[in-house]
Amino acid sequence: MSEIVLATCNLVKRFGALTATDDVSIELRAGEIHALIGPNGAGKSTLIAQISGGLRPDAGRVMLLGRDVTGAGTVERARAGLARTFQISALAMEDSVFENVLLGALGASGRPWRFWSPVSADAELEARAMEALARVGLADERDRRTAELSHGQRRQLEVAVALTLGPRAFLMDEPMAGLGADGSRRLTGFLDGLRAEAPILLVEHDMDAVFALADRISVLASGRVIASGTVAEIRADRAVRAAYLGEGA
Amino acid sequence: MIPERLIAPLVMGALLAVALWALAVDAPFTITLTTRAAILALAAVGLNIALGIGGLVSFGHAVFFGLGGYAMGILAHHAQSYTTLDLGPLSIAGSKSMPLIWLVAVVTSALAALLIGLLSLRTSGVYFIMITLAFGQMFYYFAISWAAYGGEDGLSIYVRNGFPGLNTLDPIQFFGLCFALLCVALVLHARLRAAPFGLALNAARQVPARVEAVGLSPMRLRLVAFVISGAITGLAGALFADLNRFVSPTMFSWQLSGELIVLIVLGGTGRLMGPVIGACLFVLLEHWLGALTEFWHIWLGVILLGIVLFARGGVVGLLTGKAGPHV
Ligand SMILES: Nc1ncnc2c1ncn2[C@@H]1O[C@H](COP(=O)(O)OP(=O)(O)OP(=O)(O)O)[C@@H](O)[C@H]1O
Ligand SMILES: [Mg+2]
Numbered sequence: 001m002s003e004i005v006l007a008t009c010n011l012v013k014r015f016g017a018l019t020a021t022d023d024v025s026i027e028l029r030a031g032e033i034h035a036l037i038g039p040n041g042a043g044k045s046t047l048i049a050q051i052s053g054g055l056r057p058d059a060g061r062v063m064l065l066g067r068d069v070t071g072a073g074t075v076e077r078a079r080a081g082l083a084r085t086f087q088i089s090a091l092a093m094e095d096s097v098f099e100n101v102l103l104g105a106l107g108a109s110g111r112p113w114r115f116w117s118p119v120s121a122d123a124e125l126e127a128r129a130m131e132a133l134a135r136v137g138l139a140d141e142r143d144r145r146t147a148e149l150s151h152g153q154r155r156q157l158e159v160a161v162a163l164t165l166g167p168r169a170f171l172m173d174e175p176m177a178g179l180g181a182d183g184s185r186r187l188t189g190f191l192d193g194l195r196a197e198a199p200i201l202l203v204e205h206d207m208d209a210v211f212a213l214a215d216r217i218s219v220l221a222s223g224r225v226i227a228s229g230t231v232a233e234i235r236a237d238r239a240v241r242a243a244y245l246g247e248g249a
Numbered sequence: 250m251i252p253e254r255l256i257a258p259l260v261m262g263a264l265l266a267v268a269l270w271a272l273a274v275d276a277p278f279t280i281t282l283t284t285r286a287a288i289l290a291l292a293a294v295g296l297n298i299a300l301g302i303g304g305l306v307s308f309g310h311a312v313f314f315g316l317g318g319y320a321m322g323i324l325a326h327h328a329q330s331y332t333t334l335d336l337g338p339l340s341i342a343g344s345k346s347m348p349l350i351w352l353v354a355v356v357t358s359a360l361a362a363l364l365i366g367l368l369s370l371r372t373s374g375v376y377f378i379m380i381t382l383a384f385g386q387m388f389y390y391f392a393i394s395w396a397a398y399g400g401e402d403g404l405s406i407y408v409r410n411g412f413p414g415l416n417t418l419d420p421i422q423f424f425g426l427c428f429a430l431l432c433v434a435l436v437l438h439a440r441l442r443a444a445p446f447g448l449a450l451n452a453a454r455q456v457p458a459r460v461e462a463v464g465l466s467p468m469r470l471r472l473v474a475f476v477i478s479g480a481i482t483g484l485a486g487a488l489f490a491d492l493n494r495f496v497s498p499t500m501f502s503w504q505l506s507g508e509l510i511v512l513i514v515l516g517g518t519g520r521l522m523g524p525v526i527g528a529c530l531f532v533l534l535e536h537w538l539g540a541l542t543e544f545w546h547i548w549l550g551v552i553l554l555g556i557v558l559f560a561r562g563g564v565v566g567l568l569t570g571k572a573g574p575h576v
Contacts, residue, residue: 052462078464090459092452103452106445107463112470118443125445165463 002030004063005169005199006051006082011060013046013223020046021057022223026201028169033191033200035210038220044203045087047220048173051201052084053077065168078107081168085158085175087203093147097138100146100157101129104164132163136190152183159187170200176209188212211235250570256522257435264529265428272421280420281492286532287427288488293512293524294434295481300510301519302442303474304454308506309365309381312388313479315501316361317354317486319392322404322496324350329407347412347426350487358483359476366475370468385503392498403497410491417491427488431525434481439521441477450474482509511549515556517563526564 006028013021020043028034036044049055051062053074061070069077091100102119105128106112119125133139136156141149149157155175162170175191176184188209191200195215204210210217211231218228219240227237234240251259264283271279292314299305327334327343334341344350369380393401409417417423441447453460453467460467490496499505508531516527531549538545560567 054458054461074461075464075466078462084462086458086462090456090462092455092459094455095448095452099448099452103448103460103465104463106449107460107465110464112445112449112465113473114445115441115447116444118440119445119448120443122445161459161463 002032004028005030005065006201007063008047008051009061009063011047011050011057011062013043013050013055013057019223021050024060024220024223024225026218026225026228028199028201030199031195032215033195033202033213035202035204035214035217036220037204037207037210037217042220043223044220045173046223048084048171048201048203052082052171078165079110081165081198082171083162083165083167083169083198084171085162085173087173087177089154089158091146091154091157091161093145095146096142097133097144097146097149097157098129098142101132101160101164102126104132104161105129108165128164132160135163136160137186151178152180155179155183155187159190167198169198170194170202172200173203174205175202176204176206184209251568253520253565253569253571256565256568260522260525260529261428261432261435264525268421268424268428277420280424282532282536284420284424284427284492285489286529287424287431288485288492289509289512289531290525290528291427291431291434291488292482292485293509293516293528294431294438295478295483295485296509297478297513297519297524298438298441298481299471299475299478300513301523302447302454303450303471303478305370305471305475305478306378306510307381307475307478308378308503308510309383309385310479310482310509311385311501311503311505312361312365312381313358313482314486314489314505314509315388315392315496315498316358317483317488318490318496318500319398319404319486320354320357320483321350321410321487321490322406323398324353325406325410326398326404345408345410347410347417347487347491350410350491351484354483354487355480358486359480361483362476362479363472365479366472370471370475382503382506385501385506389498389501389503392501399497401498403495403499406490406494406496409494423492427492430484430488434484435521435525437481442521446470446473511553513563515553515563517565518561520563520565523563523565530564 004027009025011021011024024047038044050057053072061068064077064080064082069080102125105125109125133142136159138153138156138160141153159175176187179187184206191213214231216230217234219226219234227234227240268280268283296310299307324344328345334343365384369377372380398404411417412426415422449460449465450470453470457467486500512527512531513524515530517523534545534549538548556563562571
């Protein structure tokens with residue numbers, strides 16, 4: 001089996017009486033797309049937040065490239081090679097599309113402490129930013145204000161910013177949300193190729209996309225992993241059908 | 250509508266023209282007014298880096314203005330009284346040299362901004378406003394109670410400090426100095442805004458979570474912005490004290506912090522020339538309306554209300570036709 005890039009070990013997170021993450025151990029291996037599915041409120045975003053560093057678990061560990069990063073903040077984990085996209089687009093709306101990817105490239109370069117020469121004069125950053133834009137098909141929108149983009153284009157830009165980081169692993173929280181059938185299909189095709197660059201932990205409600213993409217699926221319900229396996233195994237699993245696919249078992 | 254890049258030369262040209270006109274018709278008081286506008290503009294350019302680009306609504310920037318003022322006051326006081334400033338084992342002579350005073354003002358305010366920033370930037374929103382206000386009040390009351398340097402009465406400096414090669418007592422030459430420093434600060438703002446630091450800081454104001462997710466620390470960006478911001482406002486404080494040849498605790502007052510914010514909102518938040526336009530308008534209103542009525546602040550309030558309600562981009566927004574702030 002290929003190398004484990006990212007793993008959670010017995011992760012627990014409680015919000016008062018609610019256990020949003022209940023003893024979750026999952027792993028992401030090189031070259032794969034590992035889909036995380038589950039009904040609304042299952043704890044998917046909460047898990048993503050603990051992996052990316054925005055939320056501290058009450059117990060358990062997060063391992064990135066063999067290193068324990070449980071105590072590390074979001075910034076440190078991003079620098080270590082973790083790139084995420086947000087369930088609700090988090091983009092600088094006043095800035096241009098290009099400036100948003102430029103920010104990603106700047107983050108990847110790790111050199112924001114430059115106060116005098118214009119960022120536009122840095123050819124290396126520009127190339128990196130433009131490459132990411134081109135890959136998601138937004139090159140023509142480079143000078144538009146981000147606020148003017150359609151919802152679907154914002155989702156594409158989210159992915160482009162993550163690409164600029166050249167990460168070791170992607171965390172994507174519902175990248176298809178709100179995309180039309182067409183947009184979903186295109187993004188599915190894109191993510192299919194992306195896994196060779198870095199593995200993807202993919203939270204997604206779009207079952208067509210999940211079944212088309214996932215090498216493995218883990219099903220979360222009430223904070224617990226109730227099943228984990230290949231697409232075929234999950235499709236056949238009775239507990240999953242009951243809990244998630246809404247079919248009487 | 251005026252293209253945005255023309256605003257800077259137009260406004261700076263107008264300010265310079267008024268001063269030169271005043272020189273030609275021998276109206277030194279008008280030169281003093283333009284100098285006052287340039288200095289307040291400089292202070293607000295400083296605040297604009299924290300508030301406009303960084304989104305840090307500091308209600309305590311009078312701290313840096315006041316520190317700059319007292320740096321000038323204390324150094325000049327010792328120089329004119331031929332006494333030394335005793336800092337424990339260290340004994341320092343006073344000074345009447347502007348460059349040295351400016352250096353002390355900038356370094357002192359930068360250090361204060363570092364300290365205040367470290368303590369206050371953990372909070373945000375209303376809490377940040379309140380903490381910075383509290384720091385302002387601390388310095389204000391400290392200055393009032395510091396009898397060695399005049400306490401409530403402040404310090405008078407008899408002769409304006411000197412600058413090599415210039416006669417600073419000549420109003421137009423002193424104006425020239427302040428104007429030049431304002432230009433430097435504006436260039437700094439423009440460069441910094443377009444530089445990698447400005448891009449990251451501006452994004453940290455809009456979406457801190459995104460900035461973190463690309464591996465940059467919003468907190469550090471803000472701290473550095475706050476320090477640069479405080480240093481510039483401190484420099485303005487030293488000039489302000491030199492303009493009046495007087496420094497008193499009112500330079501630390503919350504009213505002054507509030508006025509600096511008002512200048513920026515009036516002119517255009519986050520816009521390069523916002524603080525300059527705001528300061529010029531402010532001085533104009535203060536002078537004209539102030540001559541007509543003691544309650545001119547009410548009219549300032551009405552104008553401000555109009556701007557906030559109908560022209561979020563301030564005067565710059567109106568001039569360029571780009572309405573929102575930070576465009
Ligand atoms: N900060 C918080 N404080 C208290 N409860 C929270 C907090 N964040 C999430 N929760 C709760 O934890 C549970 C899991 O939420 P989470 O957002 O992780 O679900 P999700 O699986 O991402 O759902 P969705 O599919 O709707 O995005 C929910 O019941 C939610 O209300
Ligand atoms: Mg979610």
